[in-house]
Amino acid sequence: MVTSVSEAPAAQAEVVVELYRRMRLIREFETRTSALYKAGEVPGFVHLSIGQEATAVGACRHLREDDVVTSTHRGHGHCLAKGLGADQMMAELMGRDSGTCHGRGGSMHIADPKQGIFGANGIVGAGLPIAVGAATAAQLRGADSVVVSFFGDGAVAQGMFHEAVNLAGVWDLPVVFFCENNQYAEFSRASDQHRATLKERAIGYGVPYRRVDGNDVIAVADVMDNVIAHTRAGHGPFLVEAFTYRWHGHYEGDPEHYRTGEELASWRERDPLNLAYDRALAAGATSDALIEVDVAVRAEIDAAVEHARQAEAPKPASLFDFVTAPRPDIPEPPAPSGEPVKMMAAIREAIEREMTDDPSVFMAGIDVAQGNVFGLFRGMADAFPGRVRDTPISETAIVGTAVGAALAGFRPVVEIMYMDFIGVCLDGLMNQAAKLRFMTGGRASLPLVVRTQFGAGRSSGSQHSQSLEAVLAHIPGLTVVMPSNPADAYGLMRAAIRDPNPVVFIENRLQYGMKGPGPEPDHLVPLGRAKVVREGRDVSVVSWSRMLTTVLQAADRLAEEGISAEVIDLRTISPLDRETVLRSLERTHRLVIVHEAVQDFGVGAELAALAANEGFWHLDAPVARVAPPAIPSPYAPSLEKLWLPDADAIADTVRRVVRS
Missing domain, CATH: 3.40.50.920 (Rossmann fold)
Known part of the structure; x- marks a missing residue:
């Protein structure tokens, strides 16, 4: 583990200079991005974190390559601090094929799961449940890796925040929820958005809390040294709140009528780069060394901009690339001829078979460890310790957990108790599971299954009977499966779990007792084939x-x-x-x-x-x-x-x- 800055006086100058370099890299990258956006060279929306560099650098200081971060729409600094190359990122902002995501993500959606960067995200708070999934994967793997989930003060008002922190606390997950409180949620003051502080909320979740000066990179790094050590040791999640300030508006072009020039000037007096510069000098670094850092960083960004300008746009023939991963060719199986089996048993047996064959498969959902509301999985929690997990009633966290765990290399099977409830967690299906492979230019892998059920005919009413497959089928990137008999349910479920794409598996509860010829144990049914x-x-x-x-x-x-x-x-x-x-x-x-x-x-x-x-x-x-x-x-x-x-x-x- 990297020694805390304050506890390493002999190496302090070298450490602080490196922290300064990383902050200068973020500042230079974003300053140039602002100019390029105004010149029309960067399209779309751009949200900059100028003034917040110390939070990103300090929070990532003690992270390893196998640790994970999730980010926000204001995520350039997090990606750079975690080690992503400025040249690839600049090319991505300009929509070039050599960009981090082959021009499919842009400013708000940069990601590289192989480097532990599970994505900046255009949906406020969406990275929080994904972080829970990544932390679940680390826990199941028995590794001591950790996840740091960056979010802004505005995201605290999202249900995603509550569900993610609560589930992380219930499962004792190795995740640090890192709030960059930059004083504003879009155009509104943070003080106008909440009546409870983050510290008070942390107490309610039973999660420890630390507050830190977000403009002081040394303070952030030291706090995160202790917090990450706590989490890495298996003591569960942590909430950190860093108080900082964004110098630019919510987005580039924001008229900023909601704050005064005097307020901005007062925060500029505590420029995080100037603070780090002074700290480096006090630690023994020379001004010449710091000037060399500035020159080198400027040259690096110049080269990144030039690279992006010269790079090619994605070819027209690549328009349909990365929507889904190629799926294995499965032949149509012979007609089943075994002893009759119930639909509910066929579904259970399919999941049991895949969990037995593949240790990366796990199941989670509301009361699934208790057998689920229909008793499909009674006893499975005992057969697969730790891999059949009850969750709170938190559909958004359930689907987000599936997304994060899939990005981390697992094959989750999660349950949404009734199909009617997909509206509660639609972001996780529509904007995360379905789109992340495309928006990352194929870097993300999303092998996950979301099980749910429906069925009219038993007076379940308007909120428990809906057949909503058309809603899901309209979302590019999702595979939607609806079996009609036990043998197909068995074969399609096994194929869905093995598939490299996100699959929504929809069962009809009125068929759970239906019997049909039992399939052979190796029975597989191809997806996408009638x-x-x-x-x-x-x-x-x-x-x-x-x-x-x-x-x-x-x-x-x-x-x-x-x-x-x-x-x-x-x-x-x-x-x-x-x-x-x-x-x-x-x-x-x-x-x-x-x-x-x-x-x-x-x-x-x-x-x-x-x-x-x-x-x-x-x-x-x-x-x-x-x-x-x-x-x-x-x-x-x-x-x-x-x-x-x-x-x-x-x-x-x-x-x-x-x-x-």
Whole structure:
């Protein structure tokens, strides 16, 4: 461990000069960035941390290569302090292919997980739950690495902050939550945003707290020396609050009407670089040595700017790169023929198999260690100590934990108890899991599974019955899976856990007791591939999840009337297997789509558009959809039955299409 600055007088001058150099590098990088932004060479949004250099450098002083940081939209300093190259970063800001993220991230989203930089983040507070995941990975690995999660005072008002700190405390995770209190949350004074101090909040979470002068890099480094040692030794999380000030506005171009010039001038008098300069001289460094540092840093940034100006923009052919990782080619397995097995048992057995084969797989969620609300996992916590984890009721922290752990090399399987609750944690799915591989130019790997369930038909009401796969399928980067039978649930779950991409695995709770032929232990079902489960000649009927069973019932009735329906089980909603649907349409010339989600703006509409655009010349009749009307799921059994399509409604629609 690096010795504390205050405890190493013989090396003090060398240490302080190095700290000064790192701060000067951040100041020069951001000063040039400001000028380049004004000149139009840096596009997008730019948020600078000029005046806050001591917090980044002091906080990262004692970090090792295997330690992790998560950052904020004001994250240039954190990335530079952790060791990222200024040339790559400048190229990224200019949108060049040689940039840190191949021009996909820009100023707010710089990351390099291989260097322990899990990303600056454009969403306020989003790095906090990701840090919890990274710390969970460190704990499961048995390593003594730590995570430092930078956030601003404004993020304290986010639910992400509460959920992340609380979960870290409950699990005794090795994470330091480092608040850079720069006095303003965007345009509002910190004092106007909170009635409780961060110190008071820390007491509520049972987490130790330290306050430090954020303009004094020596003070920050010394405090973090002790804090990191505490956390590295396995004593759990820590909250550090560094008081500092940002010299520029919230963003470049901010008119800054909310503060006075006198206030800014008073903070400039305590310029962190000047303080470090004076400390270096007092420790024995010479002014010539510090001037050499300034000259060298300026030359480094000059070279970085020139490199970025000469670098090429991403090629047009690379537009679709990095959205998803290539997935392994899995052949369609033979039809299952084993002893009947329940859907719930098939899901459990799939997860057990992967946890047994791969120590990087773990499971977390609300009451999962207790078996989960439906009893799917009873006894698994005993079978896999430490790898089946109960969480507080904190969906945002649950999904953020999955993201951070996946970035750290694990394969988490986390549960959101009801599909209706994805709105609570949508940022983790939509802006983090789905986008981080793309925004990091392929540097991030996100092999994670988010399990959830839904199901109308048992009077669960409007907030516990929704089928929201269309919401998730509309997010590029997410794979969305909905099995219809036990064997597919087993094979798709195993494939999802092994997949290098984030997968949302949606189960229908009304099928948990459904029995079907059991699969072989090595059974795997390819993601992104639909299956023709019943061949036919007159009409193609596409469905998924529990509604497929109702479709098959209708197909049996129709067969007695001489109508031959070909039934397709999508299995994976996104990516959509367009080829299988179009090949079937080419054979039957008619298409009916059946789903449990409300009809308007759904997956059925996408399939109808596919038929109209690419299958138009095969159509002999209009495409029809069978789905609930666009109203929330009713509670009263009589209304719910009327709302939810049944086999009669499906058969009537098919008859109409075939006869048209």
